[in-house]
Amino acid sequence: MSGIPSEGAAVAATHDPLAPLRREWIRHSPAERLTRWIMFLTIVAAVVWAIRTIDIIPEFLADAPEQMADLLVRMWPPDLAAYPRGIHAALIETLHIASLGTAFGFVMAIPLALMAARNICRIPALNALAQVGLVASRSVNSLVWALIFVAVFGPGAAAGVFAIAFRSIGFVGKLLAEALEEMNPGPREALRAAGAPWGAEMLKAVWPQIRPAFWGVALFRWDINVRESAVLGLVGAGGIGVVLEDAINFFQWDQVATILLAILAVVLVAEIVVTRVRARLL
Numbered sequence: 076m077s078g079i080p081s082e083g084a085a086v087a088a089t090h091d092p093l094a095p096l097r098r099e100w101i102r103h104s105p106a107e108r109l110t111r112w113i114m115f116l117t118i119v120a121a122v123v124w125a126i127r128t129i130d131i132i133p134e135f136l137a138d139a140p141e142q143m144a145d146l147l148v149r150m151w152p153p154d155l156a157a158y159p160r161g162i163h164a165a166l167i168e169t170l171h172i173a174s175l176g177t178a179f180g181f182v183m184a185i186p187l188a189l190m191a192a193r194n195i196c197r198i199p200a201l202n203a204l205a206q207v208g209l210v211a212s213r214s215v216n217s218l219v220w221a222l223i224f225v226a227v228f229g230p231g232a233a234a235g236v237f238a239i240a241f242r243s244i245g246f247v248g249k250l251l252a253e254a255l256e257e258m259n260p261g262p263r264e265a266l267r268a269a270g271a272p273w274g275a276e277m278l279k280a281v282w283p284q285i286r287p288a289f290w291g292v293a294l295f296r297w298d299i300n301v302r303e304s305a306v307l308g309l310v311g312a313g314g315i316g317v318v319l320e321d322a323i324n325f326f327q328w329d330q331v332a333t334i335l336l337a338i339l340a341v342v343l344v345a346e347i348v349v350t351r352v353r354a355r356l357l
Contacts, residue, residue: 169308209244225310294352301342
């Protein structure tokens with residue numbers, strides 16, 4: 076049997092009690108060492124290939140610190156007087172875009188999450204279809220969604236709202252589907268055995284278990300959307316990004332500094348609000 080030393084090994088150990096101390100321990104097997112080296116060489120080759128492909132101009136790299144210092148000099152001091160003239164309204168519009176986009180994203184993500192959860196939807200074809208929808212939403216960047224909806228709705232906040240919503244579907248749906256699959260099936264089975272309808276199962280057995288995950292995902296996604304909606308205006312989707320692009324195009328660097336400070340302040344306030352609300356709800 077394996078694990079029982081042979082008679083010869085037992086005799087050798089009896090004659091040489093220090094034999095176990097002279098064993099050579101190797102951390103990785105030869106196959107593992109070969110695999111590690113292959114992975115290391117592959118990563119190095121990929122990095123070298125990327126550097127050669129993107130065609131970095133050394134003169135621009137050498138001049139970058141000087142250009143950055145000159146830009147910072149032009150941005151100081153910030154033009155705080157420009158804030159009430161147009162920055163404040165654009166900032167409020169950015170918050171509206173993030174909030175409405177998050178709400179619409181949840182409305183569209185919840186059905187996909189129910190379809191993607193295998194313990195809720197028992198039809199494999201619907202599970203696969205929902206997963207495709209969630210992956211498609213996550214695979215397209217918010218700016219790309221914004222470009223698509225600017226082409227559909229034209230420039231403005233509506234394109235930003237739908238871009239945020241469609242980007243949020245994959246994130247929200249995936250996390251809610253995972254929360255649904257990880258819940259305790261006992262309460263739902265008890266209600267089903269008692270003859271409760273499907274809606275009662277969802278309301279009385281499923282919702283109490285996923286409620287912390289739901290509110291946590293909602294707050295976290297809104298926090299992310301506040302950051303993302305700040306740059307959608309660069310492609311015409313409304314918000315403070317429009318004001319930022321105009322200031323950059325007209326070389327009004329003191330106004331650019333004010334806009335960046337306003338964005339930073341809103342992000343910090345959103346972080347504090349999300350943390351406080353999450354602590355109270357969860």
